[in-house]
Amino acid sequence: MFETYSSISFPEYSEITARESILLLGTSKGLEIIDIDSILRIEAISNYSKLYFINGKSLVVAKVLSWFEEKLAHRLFTRLHRSHLVNMQYIRAYNAQGGSEVVLVNDERLTVSRRKRIEFKKAIYQLYGNLPGPVSKAA
16 A cells, blocks of 8 residues: 655555545655645746645646646636636636636635636536626616
């Protein structure tokens, strides 16, 4: 079940990959086992990505954002624009007035690009079902 190297125990690789809610990521310090559900958002920084977690911590890894987009396609992640991938379960609101933006549960605001708005709205409707439109005032 566990292999030991230099008195450090790691789960076997097959056990990690069998769990769909886990990512195994190499960092400058070694390996990180990441619970996908704990990721709030991922930001592109050139050839690196910065993962922001729901507990307020962050982690920089040498992976491009498109790698995460591919790996997390079956999860609740959607691309807001070229530099942000967000976990939809942590979106608290979507503001379409003025600039289009989402508000996360930690009160961060992220812009949704014009090219991604329709795709984003489809993803939200698919996740939460057919939501009613804005309520209009009766005359």
